[in-house]
Each structure stands twice: as structure tokens, then as C-alpha cells.
Amino acid sequence: xxxxxxxxxxxxxxxxxxxxxxxxxxxxxxxxxxxxxxxxxxxxxxxxxxxxxxxxxxxxxxxxxxxxxxxxxxxxxxxxxxxxxxxxxxxxxxxxxxxxxxxxxxxxxxxxxxxxxxxxxxxxxxxxxxxxxxxxxxxxxxxxxxxxxxxxxxxxxxxxxxxxxxxxxxxxxxxxxxxxxxxxxxxxxxxxxxxxxxxxxxxxxxxxxxxxxxxxxxxxxxxxxxxxxxxxxxxxxxxxxxxxxxxxxxxxxxxxxxxxxxxxxxxxxxxxxxxxxxxxxxxxxxxxxxxxxxxxxxxxxxxxxxxxxxxxxxxxxxxxxxxxxxxxxxxxxxxxxxxxxxxxxxxxxxxxxxxxxxxxxxxxxxxxxxxxxxxxx
Amino acid sequence: xxxxxxxxxxxxxxxxxxxxxxxxxxxxxxxxxxxxxxxxxxxxxxxxxxxxxxxxxxxxxxxxxxxxxxxxxxxxxxxxxxxxxxxxxxxxxxxxxxxxxxxxxxxxxxxxxxxxxxxxxxxxxxxxxxxxxxxxxxxxxxxxxxxxxxxxxxxxxxxxxxxxxxxxxxxxxxxxxxxxxxxxxxxxxxxxxxxxxxxxxxxxxxxxxxxxxxxxxxxxxxxxxxxxxxxxxxxxxxxxxxxxxxxxxxxxxxxxxxxxxxxxxxxxxxxxxxxxxxxxxxxxxxxxxxxxxxxxxxxxxxxxxxxxxxxxxxxxxxxxxxxxxxxxxxxxxxxxxxxxxxxxxxxxxxxxxxxxxxxxxxxxxxxxxxxxxxxxx
Numbered sequence: 001x002x003x004x005x006x007x008x009x010x011x012x013x014x015x016x017x018x019x020x021x022x023x024x025x026x027x028x029x030x031x032x033x034x035x036x037x038x039x040x041x042x043x044x045x046x047x048x049x050x051x052x053x054x055x056x057x058x059x060x061x062x063x064x065x066x067x068x069x070x071x072x073x074x075x076x077x078x079x080x081x082x083x084x085x086x087x088x089x090x091x092x093x094x095x096x097x098x099x100x101x102x103x104x105x106x107x108x109x110x111x112x113x114x115x116x117x118x119x120x121x122x123x124x125x126x127x128x129x130x131x132x133x134x135x136x137x138x139x140x141x142x143x144x145x146x147x148x149x150x151x152x153x154x155x156x157x158x159x160x161x162x163x164x165x166x167x168x169x170x171x172x173x174x175x176x177x178x179x180x181x182x183x184x185x186x187x188x189x190x191x192x193x194x195x196x197x198x199x200x201x202x203x204x205x206x207x208x209x210x211x212x213x214x215x216x217x218x219x220x221x222x223x224x225x226x227x228x229x230x231x232x233x234x235x236x237x238x239x240x241x242x243x244x245x246x247x248x249x250x251x252x253x254x255x256x257x258x259x260x261x262x263x264x265x266x267x268x269x270x271x272x273x274x275x276x277x278x279x280x281x282x283x284x285x286x287x288x289x290x291x292x293x294x295x296x297x298x299x300x301x302x303x304x305x306x307x308x309x310x311x312x313x314x315x316x317x318x319x320x321x322x323x324x325x326x327x328x329x330x331x332x333x334x335x336x337x338x339x340x341x342x343x344x345x346x347x348x349x350x351x352x353x354x355x356x357x358x359x360x361x362x363x364x365x366x367x368x369x370x371x372x373x374x375x376x377x
Numbered sequence: 378x379x380x381x382x383x384x385x386x387x388x389x390x391x392x393x394x395x396x397x398x399x400x401x402x403x404x405x406x407x408x409x410x411x412x413x414x415x416x417x418x419x420x421x422x423x424x425x426x427x428x429x430x431x432x433x434x435x436x437x438x439x440x441x442x443x444x445x446x447x448x449x450x451x452x453x454x455x456x457x458x459x460x461x462x463x464x465x466x467x468x469x470x471x472x473x474x475x476x477x478x479x480x481x482x483x484x485x486x487x488x489x490x491x492x493x494x495x496x497x498x499x500x501x502x503x504x505x506x507x508x509x510x511x512x513x514x515x516x517x518x519x520x521x522x523x524x525x526x527x528x529x530x531x532x533x534x535x536x537x538x539x540x541x542x543x544x545x546x547x548x549x550x551x552x553x554x555x556x557x558x559x560x561x562x563x564x565x566x567x568x569x570x571x572x573x574x575x576x577x578x579x580x581x582x583x584x585x586x587x588x589x590x591x592x593x594x595x596x597x598x599x600x601x602x603x604x605x606x607x608x609x610x611x612x613x614x615x616x617x618x619x620x621x622x623x624x625x626x627x628x629x630x631x632x633x634x635x636x637x638x639x640x641x642x643x644x645x646x647x648x649x650x651x652x653x654x655x656x657x658x659x660x661x662x663x664x665x666x667x668x669x670x671x672x673x674x675x676x677x678x679x680x681x682x683x684x685x686x687x688x689x690x691x692x693x694x695x696x697x698x699x700x701x702x703x704x705x706x707x708x709x710x711x712x713x714x715x716x717x718x719x720x721x722x723x724x725x726x727x728x729x730x731x732x733x734x735x736x737x738x739x740x741x742x743x744x745x746x747x748x749x750x751x752x753x754x
Contacts, residue, residue, distance in 0.1 A: 002602070032427075046597035048583040048616060049695040050409075050497045051688065071683045074595040088684050090496060090699050117504035119467060120427045127494035128518065141505065190574045193581075197567045197574075202599065204570075204580065206425040218451040220423035222579065225379070239425060306448045307466050311428065318426040322467050 002243045003041050004156055006080045012149065013039055016058050019145045026111020027104060028058040028142055031124040034315040035116065035146055039064045041079045043244045044072070045203065052089045053125040055100050056081075059107045067100050097129050101136045114142040120320060121146070147320045151312055152334040158357055160245035161314060161336055162366040164201070165355050168240050168247040169368040171195040176377045181230055181256050185211050186223035188234070196240045206239030206248070206317050214259050215348030219306065230256035233350060234377070239317040246317050248338050249353040249367040253377045261346045265300060266374035269352035272296040272341035273369070276310065276323070280337060280356055280363045286321040286329045293323070293341050300343040306351070310340040313355055333360045379620050380418050381533055383457045389526065390416055393435050396522045403488020404481060405435040405519055408501040411692040412493065412523055416441045418456045420621045421449070422580065429466045430502040432477050433458075436484045444477050474506050478513045491519040497697060498523070524697045528689055529711040535734055537622035538691060538713055539743045541578070542732050545617050545624040546745040548572040553754045558607055558633050562588050563600035565611070573617045583616030583625070583694050591636050592725030596683065607633035610727060611754070616694040623694050625715050626730040626744040630754045638723045642677060643751035646729035649673040649718035650746070653687065653700070657714060657733055657740045663698040663706045670700070670718050677720040683728070687717040690732060710737045 016039070020028060030036050033047040036056045047054075055067040066076050069089035076084050085103055087096050104113055115123055118141070123130055133139070153161070171192065178191035188211075193204045209223065210216030211234040219237060228234060237250035252266055272293040279292035293309050294301065312319030313336045321329035323340070331337075335358040342351045355367040393416070397405060407413050410424040413433045424431075432444040443453050446466035453461050462480055464473045481490055492500055495518070500507055510516070530538070548569065555568035565588075570581045586600065587593030588611040596614060605611060614627035629643055649670040656669035670686045671678065689696030690713045698706035700717070708714075712735040719728045732744040 043599055044597045045583050045585060045599065050499075050693055051695045051699070052684075069684060071597060075598050090684060090701065090704075092496065092699075092701075092703050095496060115504060117508075119469065119472060119503060121503050122427075122499060122501045123504050124499050126496060126498050127492060127500050131494075186579070190578070194571045194574050197571050200567075202563070202567070203584065205582070206422050207580065208422060220421045220448060221452050222420055222422065307429075307446060316425075316427055318428045322428070322469075324467065324469075326469050 003043070008154060008156055009039060009041060009080050011154070013058060013064060016145060016149055017061060019148065020058070020060060020114070023114070023143045023145065024112060025114040025140070025142065026060055026108035027113050028145070029104065029113055029115050030056045030058065031115070032122070034150070037244060037315060038150060040066065040076065040081050042072070042076055044075060046072070053096055053129070055096065057103060057107050060111070065103060065107055067096060067103050069096070095129060097132050101133060104137055112140045113137050114140050114145070116146040117141045118144055118147065150314060151320050152332055153314055153336055154334070157245065157314060158334070158336065160243050161247065161355070164240055164242035164245050164247035165249065165366040167196065167200045167242055168238055168249065170199040172236070172251045175236065175251065175253065179228060179234060179253065179377055182227050184225045184227050186225050188228070189223040192236055192238070196238060200242065201240040202242055204238060204240045207236065209234070209236040211255070213347055214262050215265065215345030215350050217348045219351050228255045231259060233262050235351065237353060245315060246313060247355060247367065248313050248317050249355050250351060251370060252350060252352065252374060254374050255377060258374045258376050262350065263374050265343045265345045265350045266352070267372040268297065268300055268343055269341050269350060270370060270372040273339045273352060273354050276339040276341070277356060277363060280331060280358055282331050282333055282358060282360060284331050286323050286327040286331065287325050289337070289339070290323040290325055293339065297341055297343055302342050302344040302349050306342050309342065310338045312336060313338050331358050333358055380420070385531060385533055386416060386418060386457050388531070390435060390441060393522060393526055394438060396525065397435070397437060397491070400520045400522065401489060402491040402517070402519065403437055403485035405491050405522070406481065407433045407435065408492070409499070411527070414621060414692060415527060417443065417453065417458050419453055421452060423449070430473055430506070432473065434480060434484050437488070442480060442484055444473060444480050446473070472506060474509050478510060481514055489517045490514050491517050491522070493523040494518045495521055495524065527691060528697050529709055530691055530713055531711070534622065534691060535711070535713065537620050538624065538732070541617055541619035541622050541624035542626065542743040544573065544577045544619060545615055545626060547576040549613070549628045552613065552628065552630065556605060556611055556630065556754055559604050561602045561604050563602050565605070566600040569613055569615070573615060577619065578617040579619055581615060581617045584613065586611070586613040588632070590724055591639050592642065592722030592727050594725045596728050605632045608636060610639050612728065614730060622692060623690060624732060624744065625690050625694050626732050627728060628747060629727060629729065629751060631751050632754060635751045635753050639727065640751050642720045642722045642727045643729070644749040645674065645677055645720055646718050646727060647747060647749040650716045650729060650731050653716040653718070654733060654740060657708060657735055659708050659710055659735060659737060661708050663700050663704040663708065664702050666714070666716070667700040667702055670716065674718055674720055679719050679721040679726050683719050686719065687715045689713060690715050708735050710735055713743070
């Protein structure tokens with residue numbers, strides 16, 4: 001079973017329309033992969049190509065309307081969307097803009113059109129085309145509606161992220177098969193992605209990591225070709241996809257031998273994660289979870305170089321909210337969060353990450369939570 | 378050996394600055410992964426996270442300037458860029474915009490700031506932040522400078538795409554190991570990505586394909602779970618990455634037995650590819666290559682449902698130009714193109730794709746060109 005029942009998309013659309021009504025929005029215009037997919041179920045890796053814009057309009061009532069390149073008509077036709085308007089893209093003189101303007105007027109008349117415009121968003125179309133659109137159509141902010149909708153996951157969405165996490169957990173458990181003293185880090189990266197696929201990932205959009213003596217300097221780098229060596233801390237952080245939903249957690253290992261400092265740092269990361277977990281309850285804020293973790297880390301804090309200690313997770317690798325002191329988003333049942341503490345070691349930093357679900361009572365882990373002991377490979 | 382010598386980035390920057398001077402541009406502001414990487418060598422899969430904006434400024438003279446989240450400071454510090462200005466992102470009140478404005482004024486004074494704004498581009502930052510930026514800074518079009526620069530590849534860039542194509546070619550050659558009558562298509566997709574990694578891909582950002590009787594209906598879908606069956610045409614189209622550069626070609630196979638119609642369609646695709654290849658010479662246009670291919674396809678043309686018969690290739694899966702009747706881009710030595718004819722079959726469509734390099738004389742294939750015979754697995 002892949003995808004969702006039509007009822008899931010209908011419920012999402014109705015929730016959007018209720019919020020749009022409250023905000024005086026006549027239609028929402030969506031241009032990015034997760035926003036388009038949220039209302040339609042349109043799942044394709046073709047977004048990797050920057051050539052074509054794709055548009056979905058959420059009207060004040062009724063089903064979403066797709067305004068898309070002809071190459072996507074067949075796939076969009078398999079979703080619950082009925083009104084699919086296409087043009088032959090790329091069109092160098094008018095790449096869907098007239099069709100989009102006409103459709104927006106059909107759908108919304110003279111009522112205001114909103115687009116997501118806040119943090120974590122962008123408008124995925126050429127700036128010159130956006131300017132052209134704005135000559136005909138007044139565009140307003142969606143007032144955070146998309147953020148609010150996507151932040152609270154349905155049970156069906158949680159099941160998909162949970163499955164992605166199970167797959168990643170199985171792949172992480174098999175890392176001793178592929179990583180040991182002498183294996184180049186880029187080979188570890190390739191082999192780990194193969195493990196993710198073997199365990200059931202549809203694809204592996206994200207893998208970062210590092211291997212260095214007693215701690216690493218960076219958590220977003222691609223792999224270098226240096227062989228692992230005794231005393232290295234190896235870290236792998238993956239965002240793999242199952243049916244369009246992400247996992248996002250990592251694991252650390254010591255190569256051959258664990259230095260005392262790295263062991264202590266790891267135990268402290270697990271303690272900070274536990275403190276975040278205990279605080280991640282409905283009614284607390286994202287900032288509260290940050291503070292709970294930071295308190296445990298204080299003597300080893302890295303000074304906040306990574307910018308935050310966790311975030312939302314779902315259709316994108318990272319979503320709202322951010323675990324930072326200034327994000328006062330109230331936690332609500334159905335939110336999926338990553339807890340991602342970072343500490344300074346004698347020789348760099350170490351990061352740990354788990355994925356949890358916020359409920360009406362205690363949260364629960366959907367990544368298999370790591371033990372305090374730094375595993376040795 | 379990964380990445381490029383500093384001389385490569387210096388040459389790119391100098392070419393940009395010459396074009397900027399001609400266009401009266403004081404600085405170029407870049408916000409997307411390939412544009413940022415083009416001038417800096419900043420290679421990370423962290424762009425998968427939509428949370429943080431990243432900015433690079435190309436000044437009228439001298440090295441690029443980076444204005445980036447602190448989490449990227451270490452990695453950017455390993456590039457040739459010296460002037461790296463960071464903020465702690467995400468910052469909910471000012472996510473780098475003041476720092477960006479100040480830096481643009483430092484770098485360009487009151488001279489015009491340009492951004493890429495044409496086809497295949499977008500500005501990767503929140504629309505509200507862009508509006509805020511535009512209150513302080515007048516933004517103009519880059520007049521296609523980025524397109525022009527990235528379209529002509531250096532020998533070092535061609536070597537990377539060539540290597541990516543070699544890896545994909547080896548993976549395609551091994552498809553008979555993983556695909557046969559009875560294997561579900563989604564298992565084929567997973568196993569094929571594993572073959573790509575085993576053969577040396579760093580990661581596999583793109584895989585699409587299909588399997589259906591005598592031709593498929595769609596070329597951008599993810600895999601369904603239906604088992605392959607006798608008479609199916611299986612198609613796999615991958616964009617894998619080697620050191621930040623893409624391959625983009627596909628292969629077709631008949632499962633157990635090839636129907637006459639599918640065999641003929643495949644032979645015609647190969648003939649069209651050859652016609653495109655023969656026409657892909659400096660001085661001809663993208664439209665000329667399209668016409669040469671379309672002439673061979675005429676009696677089996679699918680009516681242009683996919684929109685084009687090929688495109689540029691490099692740091693992105695698809696780049697300028699497009700092989701369409703209206704793209705009059707002159708071919709130049711150093712361009713990498715995909716030739717991607719599509720035909721109608723009795724039961725759907727079939728698509729074939731190869732990758733070539735335009736030179737001062739004949740082009741050459743960097744994907745191992747397929748034979749007219751539709752292979753049977």
C-alpha cells in the first residue's frame with residue numbers, strides 16, 4: 001500500500017479551506033514539491049529538474065486545481081485531482097503564466113490569492129515570471145497556513161515516518177558490516193546508502209557525516225576519501241524516504257577504540273536527548289525543549305554553532321518548528337520532532353539525533369533510541 | 378581527486394565579471410545550490426533541508442563572498458572563498474537579511490545587484506525576505522549571465538560528467554542481474570540504485586521509469602509494486618551524481634520477449650538519436666537538433682507530450698538549452714546535451730536518452746550509445 005486514501009487529501013483540503021476562510025484568502029497558490037504533494041499526492045522525483053514550474057491552487061471550496069506541464073498530466077491524472085490544466089513546457093515565451101493567471105481568476109475571481117512566504121519557504125518559479133504574475137494578480141501572505149497544516153501530522157502520515165525510521169534503524173544496526181578501520185569514508189557512505197535501500201528505502205535524499213579523531217568539525221559535509229582509523233568517531237546522519245516521508249536521525253561509532261572524552265560526550269548527548277524527550281509534551285513550547293536539552297549540555301555546549309537542537313520532520317527533511325530559544329511554537333499532538341543535541345569534544349564536536357512523536361500524553365520514539373555507550377566498531 | 382583546482386573557480390569568476398561589466402552589474406547575488414557551488418565549490422547535500430537560505434555574492438572584481446548560516450562556516454572555509462560572513466540560522470526575526478544587505482552594500486556600493494530571473498531559475502529565499510531585501514536594494518536581472526556561463530563546460534567539468542556517465546553505463550549493463558519476469562518494479566528501482574552506488578555513484582538523486590505491456594504511459598513516475606511480466610517494456614532513467622556532476626540517460630528492455638512494435642519503436646528511437654547526434658555541431662541551434670530528431674520520428678511522433686527532445690546537463694539534472702522548435706540557442710564547443718527522443722507505440726510511449734559533448738568538430742558520446750535492438754531480459 002502506497003499513498004493515502006482520498007479521504008486524507010479531502011481532510012487536508014477542508015482544514016486548509018477553513019483557515020483560508022478565517023484569513024480572507026480566496027485561493028492558495030502552491031509551487032514547491034511538498035506543498036503540491038500535500039494536497040494532491042503527486043509523488044515524483046522529477047522535481048530534481050529545475051526546468052519546469054508546477055502549480056497547484058487550493059480554492060475556497062472544492063478540490064485542488066493543477067496547472068502543470070503536460071509531461072505530468074498522466075501522473076497527476078492518477079491522483080484525486082479532477083481539474084488538471086496543462087501547457088507544453090518549456091515554453092520560452094509564456095511558461096504557464098497566462099494559464100496560471102486565467103485559472104486563478106476562474107477559481108478565485110477578484111478574491112485575494114495567497115502564497116507561503118515565511119521561513120522555510122520559497123516561490124519555485126522564475127522571478128521574472130513571478131513579477132509578470134503580480135502584474136495581474138495581487139498576492140498576499142498565506143499567514144503561515146501551510147506551516148500550521150503540515151506541522152500536525154495525521155495518523156497515516158505518522159505511520160509513514162515511523163516506517164522510514166524503522167528502515168533507517170535497520171540500516172544503522174548493520175553499519176558494523178560496512179565500516180571498520182581502513183575503509184575509506186566515501187566507501188562507507190556508498191555502502192550505507194545501499195543498506196538503506198536493501199532495508200526498504202525508496203531513495204536516500206540525504207546523507208551527511210564525518211569521521212575524525214575524537215570528534216568531527218562539521219555535520220553537513222559529503223564524504224572524503226580518507227580511510228577510517230583507530231580513535232576516529234564516525235557519524236552518519238541520513239534522511240531516507242519511504243513513500244514520500246522522511247526519517248532524519250544519526251548514529252555515532254568509535255573506530256576500534258573509544259576515547260574517554262568521546263564516550264563521555266556521547267553519554268551526555270543521550271542524557272540531553274532524554275531531557276528533550278521528557279519536555280516534549282503538548283503545552284510546552286519548542287523553546288522549552290531546547291532549554292531542557294541545553295541545560296544538560298551546558299558545560300559541553302558548542303556555543304550553538306549548528307543553530308538549533310532539533311526541528312520538525314515529515315514530507316521534508318526539516319520542517320517547522322525549530323528547537324531554538326526564540327521559537328515559542330506550542331507543541332501539539334501529531335507533531336513529529338527531531339531531538340538533535342550537539343556538544344563540544346576535546347577535538348571537535350559530536351551530534352546525536354532521534355525522532356519522536358508528540359501526543360496528548362508522553363511522546364514516543366519512532367527512531368530506535370540509542371544507548372549512552374558509544375558503540376565500538 | 379575530488380573538486381577542482383582554485384584556478385577553475387578563478388576562471389569562472391573572471392568570466393562572470395567580464396559579462397557583469399558589459400551588463401553594468403555591480404554584483405551578482407546567488408541563492409541556489411548549483412549557482413552557489415559554481416563559484417565556490419561548496420558541495421553538500423544539506424540543501425535538502427529547506428530551513429536555511431544561503432547566499433553568495435560575485436563582486437565586480439575579486440573572489441566571491443559568502444553570506445551563510447553558521448552551520449556551513451567550516452565547510453565553506455575549506456573552499457577558496459576567504460570572506461565568509463555568518464549568522465546563527467534560523468533567526469526568526471532576521472534570517473540573514475540585514476547581514477546580506479550590509480554585505481551587498483560593502484561589495485557593490487550603490488551599483489546594481491543582479492539575480493538570475495529567467496527560465497529554470499528561482500530565488501531560494503522566503504518571499505517576505507525578498508521583499509524586505511528589495512526595500513533596501515534594487516535588484517535587476519542577470520541578463521542570462523549564469524545560464525551562459527554554466528552552459529559551456531570546462532574540460533574539468535566534462536571529465537566529471539563523463540565519469541558519472543561511465544558509472545551509470547556500468548549499472549545499466551548489470552540490469553539483467555536484478556530485473557526479470559516476476560520481480561516487482563519497486564524492487565528493481567531499489568536494486569538499480571544499489572548498482573549505481575556499487576559502481577561508484579556518490580548518490581542517486583534521480584530515478585524514474587516504468588514497466589508496462591508494449592510501451593509505458595509516463596516517464597516521471599516513481600515505481601509501482603507490480604511484478605514485471607512477459608511483454609513488458611521496462612525503462613529506467615537515472616540521474617546519478619559523481620563529485621557534484623550528473624549523468625542523465627536511460628535504457629529500455631523487453632521482459633522475456635520483445636513485441637515487434639516495441640522493437641521497431643526502439644530502432645526508430647536510436648535512429649532519431651543518431652540524427653540528433655549528427656546535427657549537434659557548433660553553429661547549429663538547439664532547434665536544429667530537435668528538427669533533425671523529429672524528422673526521423675514523424676510517423677511515430679507522440680505529439681510532443683514530454684515537451685522536448687533533450688536538454689543541457691551538468692551540475693543539474695537538466696540545464697539550458699532545451700531541444701524544442703523555439704530554442705534558437707547556438708551550439709558551442711563545451712556544451713553537454715542529452716538527446717531524448719520519444720515515440721508513440723501501439724500501447725503507450727517509449728523514450729530513449731543519450732549524453733553527448735559538443736566540440737569544434739564532431740560531437741562525441743559520453744554515455745555508451747545503445748544499439749538499435751531492444752535487449753531482452
